[in-house]
Amino acid sequence: MLYKKGNLTNETLISLYKKMLKPRMIEEKMLILLRQGKISKWFGGIGQEAIAIGVTSALTKDEYILPMHRNLGVFTTREIPLYRLFSQWQGKANGFTKGRDRSFHFGTQEFNIVGMISHLGPQLGVASGIALANKLKENKHACAVFTGEGGTSEGDFHEALNVASVWSLPVLFCIENNGYGLSTPTSEQYNCENLADRGKGYGMESHIIDGNNILEVYSKVSELADSIRENPRPILLEFKTFRMRGHEEASGTKYVPDELMDAWAAKDPIDMYRNFLMFEGLLTTQIDEVFRNEITNEINENLQLAFDEEKIISTKTKELSDVYKESIYQEVTSTSETENIRFIDAISEGLKQSMEKHDDLIIMGQDIAEYGGVFKITDTFVDQFGKERVRNTPICESAIVAAAYGLSINGIKSVVEMQFADFVSSGFNPIVNLLAKSQYRWNENAAVVIRMPCGAGVGAGPFHSQTNEAWFTKTPGLKVVYPAFPYDAKGLLATAINDPNPVLFFEHKALYRSIRQDVPTDYYTLPLGKASLLKEGNDITIITYGAAVHWALETLDKNPEISADLIDLRSLQPLDTEAIYTSVKKTGKAIILQEDSLFGSISSDISAMIMENCFEYLDAPVKRLASMETPIPFEQGLEQQYLAKNEFEAALLDLLEY
Template identity: 75%
Template sequence: MDKSVTSSKVIKFEPKSCDKETKLQLYRRMLKPRMIEEKMLLLLRQGKISKWFSGIGQEAIAAGVTAALNKDEYILPMHRNLGVFTGRDIPLHRLFSQWQGKASGFTKGRDRSFHFGTQEFNIIGMISHLGPQMGVADGIALGNLLKKNNKVTAVFTGEGGTSEGDFHEALNVASVWNLPVVFCIENNGYGLSTPTSEQFKCGDLASRGKGYGMESHIIDGNNIIEVYEKVSAIANEIRENPKPVLIEFKTFRRRGHEEASGTKYVPQDLMDYWEERDPLTNYQGYLLEEELLSESCINDLKNEIKKEIDAHLKIAFEEDVVTADLQKELSDVYKSHDFEEVNPSSTKKEMRLIDAISQSLRQSMEKHDDLVIMGQDIAEYGGVFKITEGFVETFGKERVRNTPICESAIVSAAMGLSINGIKSVMEMQFADFVSSGFNPIVNLLAKSHYRWGQTADVVVRMPCGAGVGAGPFHSQTNEAWFTKTPGLKVVYPAFPSDAAGLLAAAINDPNPVLFFEHKALYRSIREEVSEDYFTLPIGKAKLLRGGNDVTIITFGASVHWALDTLSEMSEVNADLIDLRSLNPLDTKTIFESVKKTGKAIILQEDSMFGGVASDISALIMENCFEYLDAAVKRTASLESPIPFAGVLEDQYLPKSRFKEDLEQLLAY
């Protein structure tokens, strides 16, 4: 480091409240990640680590923000915020093992670099899809607000990330809900190789806060004193007066997006300008000028940190490579838990499917006194299907929360609530709209437990299905989008009692559950349902009818189509299996039935190719082939979007074709 560069020439340090000890601690907080980075760059050239995202020249932001927060407050950093991790005193050998994919890291070799979180140190790392990080911070902050614990949450993003929809959704939600969260934008000049001039038109990103009614600030991201004192003041204020604050830190990325990218696209004069404003060398010069630090102290501190780095690198290098354990890899996809079986009571009442779901949700709100439900129009309006009607009067608006129209941010917020120890149920107004929240479901909720042991204690309710003349965007049954994704559970009941018991179980389950509710069944199917709280096991199919002629496998509204068809074919003795749960799938019940009957047909409402029926068919062929008397048959909707007009919708759905397909199979 060039000690000839001093603060009096470049950066003005004008502390208002920092005492000597704090000033020296801030220096150490910057020096340590800088020295680690310099070592990592050397190891990268030696081929001892695979990749590195450098934050050299930006240390003041991570160091200052981390110092300003209490250790029990969550920080959500990015991949250039090493100072957050060192500032929370994570043992270096664990970081080094993480970067080498070893078991002592935080992801057991399952993810790299800073793609991890740790509850022990209240740090929640990002995924490569950077935007959802902001919504997760919303959820954590919401949890703090509900707990009334006067804690603040800080989340980082780069200037490039501010163009993502998730950023805008998260700011809007935080502002509407007055969430105690600090949004930290590191405006470092380039998104990979694209300069800010090609990313946004506004002069300052901080001005975006005004559009959301949010307080915003611009801070010199290379001035550690300014960062620390201003963020400390902001954090203290919003602990007492919860609100979101947007901060734009002006800084620069002096190395490549990652080291392989290089910096040839950066003009040399721009690089020189920012090198002169190095946060560490300037601050070091200031401390020397103020005689708060001496050359010998600097050398002693460097030697101390070097010894720590070398000692912990030795531990990490000597650690064995991670062991591939097939059973452990598969068992860690979901969090194991003891199913709480609560039997239905003898006190029963006839209910529609919609009534049973509403009752079960209400009973779960009573059982879990911090359970939060979120969705569009679910509060005073009661939801578009009136499932949550009257809930606000009973549970209050803190727990029954109308949301803006921003599915991605709300799914991410649900993840944040789970991180903060709070269960949540999110209602997709229509299952079709889940595409707007697809990323956080399949990349955050589904993968977090496998990656770093964090549960996603979230249920997403999915009103779905055709038969009501709602057209292409309100009629899809898109369960196959999620059965493909390990880490998600998918439940799809066809009867009121099943819906009630399975919803209660889904809410108890610490894993993310997609709970499909067929709209056409809401008010058309009635059944005697226990009036008291009860649960049913997820992953257990129900045998509705028994017979030796054929096995019919189905779920959702298709169950009732199959029942109608069998009522017309009284001569057919069929095993009719209602799957109820698609992931986990009750293969035991399926295989036992097929081995008995020798014939199988799978009926689904979704279109044929890529649907659940295809995988079930393959499983039967692989596991029951020698028992089959005919090829497995599938009946599904047409390979087209779902049309609106009644005659077209009837043609699209497989109900009218199922009888003919079943007759063909029986005649084979």
Template identity: 70%
Template sequence: MFLSFRYIYTSLTNYHNMHYKGHILDKATQLKLYQQLLKPRLIEEKMLILLRQGKISKWFSGIGQEAISVGVTAALSDDDYILPMHRNLGVFTSRNMPLRRLFAQWQGKKSGYTKGRDRSFHFGAKEHKIVGMISHLGPQLGVADGIALANLLQKKQSVTAVFTGEGGTSEGDFHEALNLAAVWDLPVLFCIENNRYGLSTPAHEQYRCENLADKGVGYGIESHIVDGNNIIEVFDKVTQICREMRKTPRPVLIEFKTFRMRGHEEASGTKYVPQQLLEKWGKKDPLLNYEQYLIGEKILTPHLKETFRTQVTDEIEENLKEALAEDDVVFNEDTELKDVFKECDYQEYKPTGVRNKIRFVDAISQGLRQSMEKHRQLVIMGQDIADYGGVFKITEGFVDAFGKDRVRNTPICESAVVSLAMGLSINGMKAVVEMQFADFVSTGFNPIVNYLAKVHYRWGENADVVIRMPCGGGMGAGPFHSQTNEAWFTKTPGLKVVYPAFPFDAKGMLISAINDPNPVLFFEHKGLYRSSYQEVPVDYYSLPFGKAALLKEGEAITIVSYGLGVHWVLEALEQNPGISADVLDLRSLQPLDTKAIYSSVKKTGKLIILQEDSIFGGMASDISALVMENCFEYLDAPVKRVASLQTPIPFAKSLEENYLPKERFIKELLKLLAY
């Protein structure tokens, strides 16, 4: 495959007549662009040899498309962020990333950018202003929006460039990100590499518009079509556009017309591609055409050409030798677990001074407001949260206090907003996203569990993002506004999950969540918003995660719950004052206070766990398993789980009351006590 392809490239003499003239670039710039094109090409040719030798596991080739990566990167300033994809090796080399680390990355070595935890181009490097992709493609477009928003808020005249392929333009994230960038005038350069195939699916089976640039026009975005194989045209056009974007911030979309000369990845091959197409586009090779032009203009001599090739080849061989000599990465369980989260230097702010009796909803609002005052780089976003104050009025008055730059209404596009929050974090800011209802997080699920949760483990970047989750049943809101869906996230490494039951905890733990540099899902039960009152300090204070609250002490049984379930437990015990029970309010689910649970169970010998979520696969199941594994010899009875029915949550009052576990709990509690 490699040899036959190389033959197409080296045997052709009738190269495509590209229009390189008419520009004003000096000779030094033209030669630099040539060197930048040459380097990724020679690296790729070497990588394809290593692939056949089994020294790397997979390769996504950008041969024939280098002019896009190189031209765009060369047109940007070094302070501009760029979000590349599989075939953008030229971005990494043009930013002068050390080849030794790149080679180590592709071999899964420890000195690679992901320490062997991810492959190919799934990584980033803050020092080079490069943000790595994930296989799900779409979220990085929203991340670019967030980086660009941070630049605007910080008064930086910067451009953020993000790449996608023609296949990615069919994803919802693409449309959400374009719409959000258009509405907020974000200086994002959306770069579509239209290389005609998504793996084996040709373009005409992916979309019906004549040009992908038309999709930008549909969102009110300035759009252009550029010959992606012409390095001069790419560099000139992007330079001009970026100059204008810095003066007048706005999004711009460029469709780069090109062709994928090799398989989606090497194992997939190109048998599905007509030979005449390969031959046609082989004649448009961006490196060889440009090389021929430079020689014709006497800018590049045969001697200089060989000098450049020798220099790059020597650099490749030297760095590859070092990378190959590095030992394979050694597994260390402590290191693996430690790197899931960015280390959080918890700073305790003690609750002192005046206390007022306020509602749960007021405690959330206070914690959010005081965090906005403390963190000038904090932005909050969500549907209807600005002038309207949110559907629960938690942010009422916030626009007057902090302005619309920091209190931002969003379109209905949860995925793009979560991704945008990730971009804000990358660019030095903090973000709080309000899900109007926790149920709606499903449309933002992908960037939460695949980007925010994994980013620190993968390449050391953290997601300084809090997602507020108004949740829970009991109000007849039906299947789409009543879920308590914490179990969707407690099983995902890299996410912290907090679920307070009282106003005091809600305020202090929300403040801690915003201070924490890691992604936090913050659950707020809607049924508690205006029914739960407590004396809460007026001033700013924090509470730690992973510390359960022992609300009652007893000898006969341990009761564990969280959220509204805690109030059901307390109500049941008030109705049955003779029950001697330890009552543990978990408060945070990840991290989980297993020490407190084990200690209580070893004392009482019995455990019942109450959750509002449906019974299968929830927190109760995991706590039960942990206790059985670690405290079995102390148990005097089987661990009991009590939860909602294994059905969607219904609307009618009689159905909802029987779906929820409140009434079943007391029956099961008495049964377990009598065991």
């Protein structure tokens, strides 16, 4: 192995050795503890230390780095106290996830590290979002994110690189090509000679680096990091290396040919570098022994601190309270005159006024800039706010949601427009596994609003008509808002943007241009989780939301003799259970009307909650009414047959007669 010192000082050369030695010795200790049953799992990075240490050392401590399972050297080079790492691996309170996540699945703003999730790919999109925030702030920061060669097969890899290239984001995409994705060799992972060659397809600079040569890693990455700080752009780095342990210890390495293992053992990054330093006269056996004794003592002292720490204890109340970041509602009342506007105008106006209020708020979505979005909600926005804040995106929902999360981590709010709510399925993973779990996992909120144009009634067919709120009301950590009127839409959107938690904001397409209302012209807010009582009566409670609210109003207008409480939920998570229970206890009967199909829907949960909490007040079974258990058809007659609208009146009258 050829080592080139360049202009590196002797102090730096020795420092890099010590930085590599520490994670190697920690790992060797962890393997002993694993066999003793004192930790539950271990993902070994033995043989890959030069990459983590070299990359981390090339970045400043205030630059974000996003490591993977085998990057212990990132954490030790950032000088995280070892007892905190050991506590993390034992699920104790001095760790970073309060016992809620294991091993390296954690992040820490204190050390500017963002931990990965097991789905691997979204990590890259998060880095693109962090880099976008750096670019917008003009702080001249680089960002580095790791993945393995197996992770490059995921769609998120390609989406993240494409976004970073199109937007010229200052991020280093670091591939640790260690030969195997778990047990699958590279020959079955990709069909090109070098992964770095993929950079050409994205118009991206790329480099191949000997991942076992600490000086090559450190020198090259330092040079590139300096370059992208001054000239923002993404760079793809492929580090050729090998892991000497299994994917995790239970996996073993039987699938690796002995000759391959022997060849890479001879290239051990620490052994080779130690020999080089000794040849240069910078290291002796005695000095090396001193280093090892110092590290051994540090490991043992910190391990004892972790062992002595009490087992973590929590309560159900504490666990539940940490799912969402505390949100303090700030009421802003209107002081202006009103104007009679459409639902779509209220959304546009609320979004624009929030952009004016939050001068760093970013909107991202397909065709939202000059074109104004497919529904023209952001028409003219780019003239007022510019393309830095009103950003057209490539067609890659997953990477954009992940990037929105990265923006939030780096202190910038964002609103993501799904062109249609149906397309959110392509961004489902980062919503439910990054945004939703972030606060609970590592105390990091996700200030992201995802706008969801949804619903049937406009002949858009199976791929543009879903009202898929139940996908998200099921997921702890998400808030779900679904207004039915312009006044509510504008005020709730402002509050959703102010909220530090991720919010799915559903906007029914059929209401966009069909519903009008007098709406204040200035900025105002409305609380999430507070239902609206549209009509009051004594005979029955109608619970509904979205377009179905208007179906219920039409039915009641047609049947003025019906005395009903009509509850517009407005917010599905949090849900105004008090309003529901109060009404049902008064009327004794309840019918839940929704556009979504029935099974597994929000109405099922509301019905069960009423039965559990109001059973003794009921004079009839709770009735649920929903659309057919089919995809949504295109043809007008079939679509009308699909919807629950035409069946509501009969169901309501039947329940009243019970």
